[in-house]
Amino acid sequence: MIETDVLVLGSGIAGLSFALKASRYASVSVVTKKERAESNTNYAQGGIACVLSETDSVESHVQDTLRAGDGLCDEAVVREIVREGPDRVKELLELGVKFSRMDNGSFHLGREGGHSHRRVIHAEDLTGRAVEEALLRAIASNKNITVYEDRIAVNLVVGWKENKCYGAYILDKEAGRIVPYSAKVTVLATGGVGCVYLYTTNPDIATGDGVAMAYRAGAKIANMEFIQFHPTMLYHPLANSFLISEAVRGEGAVLIDKRGNPFMDEYHELKSLAPRDVVARAIDNEMKKHGDECVYLDCCPNTTHKPLGFMRNRFPNICEKCLSVGIDMDRDPLPVVPAAHYSCGGVKTNLLGESSIHNLLAIGEVACTGLHGANRLASNSLLEALVVGHNAAGKAREILGEEKEFRAIEPWNPGNAKDSDEAVVVVHNQKEIRHLMWDYVGIVRSDKRLSRAKRRIANLNEEIRQYYWDFILTSELVELRNIATVAEIIVDSAMSRKESRGLHYSLDYPSKSDQYLKDTIVERPWLR
Ligand code: FAD
Ligand code: SIN
Numbered sequence: 001m002i003e004t005d006v007l008v009l010g011s012g013i014a015g016l017s018f019a020l021k022a023s024r025y026a027s028v029s030v031v032t033k034k035e036r037a038e039s040n041t042n043y044a045q046g047g048i049a050c051v052l053s054e055t056d057s058v059e060s061h062v063q064d065t066l067r068a069g070d071g072l073c074d075e076a077v078v079r080e081i082v083r084e085g086p087d088r089v090k091e092l093l094e095l096g097v098k099f100s101r102m103d104n105g106s107f108h109l110g111r112e113g114g115h116s117h118r119r120v121i122h123a124e125d126l127t128g129r130a131v132e133e134a135l136l137r138a139i140a141s142n143k144n145i146t147v148y149e150d151r152i153a154v155n156l157v158v159g160w161k162e163n164k165c166y167g168a169y170i171l172d173k174e175a176g177r178i179v180p181y182s183a184k185v186t187v188l189a190t191g192g193v194g195c196v197y198l199y200t201t202n203p204d205i206a207t208g209d210g211v212a213m214a215y216r217a218g219a220k221i222a223n224m225e226f227i228q229f230h231p232t233m234l235y236h237p238l239a240n241s242f243l244i245s246e247a248v249r250g251e252g253a254v255l256i257d258k259r260g261n262p263f264m265d266e267y268h269e270l271k272s273l274a275p276r277d278v279v280a281r282a283i284d285n286e287m288k289k290h291g292d293e294c295v296y297l298d299c300c301p302n303t304t305h306k307p308l309g310f311m312r313n314r315f316p317n318i319c320e321k322c323l324s325v326g327i328d329m330d331r332d333p334l335p336v337v338p339a340a341h342y343s344c345g346g347v348k349t350n351l352l353g354e355s356s357i358h359n360l361l362a363i364g365e366v367a368c369t370g371l372h373g374a375n376r377l378a379s380n381s382l383l384e385a386l387v388v389g390h391n392a393a394g395k396a397r398e399i400l401g402e403e404k405e406f407r408a409i410e411p412w413n414p415g416n417a418k419d420s421d422e423a424v425v426v427v428h429n430q431k432e433i434r435h436l437m438w439d440y441v442g443i444v445r446s447d448k449r450l451s452r453a454k455r456r457i458a459n460l461n462e463e464i465r466q467y468y469w470d471f472i473l474t475s476e477l478v479e480l481r482n483i484a485t486v487a488e489i490i491v492d493s494a495m496s497r498k499e500s501r502g503l504h505y506s507l508d509y510p511s512k513s514d515q516y517l518k519d520t521i522v523e524r525p526w527l528r
Pocket of ligand 1 (some may be wrong): 013
């Protein structure tokens with residue numbers, strides 16, 4: 001057994017920024033399931049929404065966030081997170097993040113959908129990588145932090161009577177052993193759920209492990225029907241899950257169909273820069289209407305009214321990726337499709353990251369603080385991870401003041417599990433779930449499609465449960481079980497919202513209803 005004051009699961013912006021702060025007064029173990037930089041954070045392009053310009057205001061950022069959230073944001077949470085943003089960004093500067101600046105030295109602020117001001121601070125189009133690298137650099141020289149790579153958390157350890165978390169069981173992937181980690185504070189920073197869907201902008205790590213573990217442990221899970229689909233993932237066989245940042249549209253690029261028609265004019269007054277849910281639904285509609293495989297993003301100087309070479313300077317990473325598959329942004333329209341991108345729901349927490357289980361905190365994309373409501377405003381998630389990570393470090397300190405002893409955790413009991421001789425079952429079931437979530441629980445939903453998905457996922461879940469107990473655990477099996485659990489939670493949440501609001505659009509209930517002006521809460525049935 002490993003003992004650590006604080007156990008952090010995940011090494012993206014939430015886990016690492018929290019760990020740095022908690023290390024000032026505690027021993028911290030960061031467990032991460034692949035190489036330490038591999039995270040959604042590492043791929044973030046657009047940047048961090050933050051009020052830094054004199055012509056902008058906290059109130060304006062608050063109002064834009066509330067408008068995107070479509071009635072379901074917690075206004076107090078929104079105000080606090082937006083207000084704290086500049087201080088947290090300042091800390092990133094102190095850690096050496098080089099945000100892009102203009103010739104006069106002031107920050108270059110990007111524009112994205114739903115924002116009424118330019119307010120997205122960025123490091124070219126590689127903001128996430130710049131932040132991740134700075135945090136990892138700071139952690140490398142910190143004696144109180146140990147990072148364990150290639151270890152995947154399997155289950156949380158919870159005392160049911162006292163409703164308290166004591167750590168987690170962690171699978172060491174190389175050694176094939178499951179080791180108990182005993183902790184006074186456990187922090188879920190496991191990121192998103194994009195891989196529950198066939199097409200996603202997320203890397204392979206985003207299998208919803210934190211939400212699934214918290215659900216099994218009895219925590220409250222909120223608003224999982226609100227899955228954000230990013231309108232523009234590059235559609236090319238060699239461009240695996242590559243995002244074309246919304247900031248490209250912020251600089252004047254226009255969505256067109258294959259006939260060259262700028263179709264967004266028919267859908268919203270903000271045209272290609274309309275809120276993400278509107279754009280994703282419009283693209284879905286156009287593709288279905290014409291039977292097209294994709295739409296296109298026109299970034300040519302004639303359309304953007306920017307000088308030749310502007311895109312190359314502003315988006316060097318995107319330009320390079322496009323060129324690598326034979327597309328020149330200055331000349332060729334980019335083929336794009338929508339893809340699952342961000343989970344607005346998650347483990348229900350407050351502003352301090354506290355979940356409904358004592359000593360279990362959740363921060364970053366895995367959590368649902370109330371900031372995003374029914375739809376996240378672009379670039380508000382890195383901001384949220386920084387602010388709540390900071391607050392949670394204060395909460396963890398308080399908990400450590402009360403918890404004096406480590407709880408002894410029983411060794412993992414493998415029962416009669418034996419080596420699986422049919423790995424194909426895991427691969428097949430994962431594909432099946434991701435396909436059916438895309439087809440039946442995607443951008444546009446209906447009662448019939450949701451019921452169909454519910455029946456199939458229930459069957460698959462039963463099969464996976466059996467498989468889980470019969471065979472020795474592998475990380476693939478752990479992830480499959482979590483994907484199936486999260487898929488079921490998304491379907492249940494979507495079925496219970498009989499209206500269309502924010503990211504949840506139902507053909508059977510196309511309008512909003514005040515009756516549903518509340519969070520959807522899901523809990524494990526036998527604990528209710
Ligand atoms: P992550 O950064 O995803 O980190 C999760 C960590 O948990 C990883 O280290 C992972 O390996 C680990 N992990 C997961 N499960 C386990 C387990 N069972 N055991 C151990 N470790 C585990 N947001 C913005 O605000 N601005 C942007 O410009 C922006 N651009 C984006 C572009 C892309 C392509 C994507 C995919 C997302 C973007 N987002 C953006 C969203 C944003 O990047 C994420 O919401 C944010 O980075 C999440 O940070 P996190 O620390 O919560 O999780
Ligand atoms: C993007 O750059 O378009 C992604 C921004 C975000 O998801 O917040």
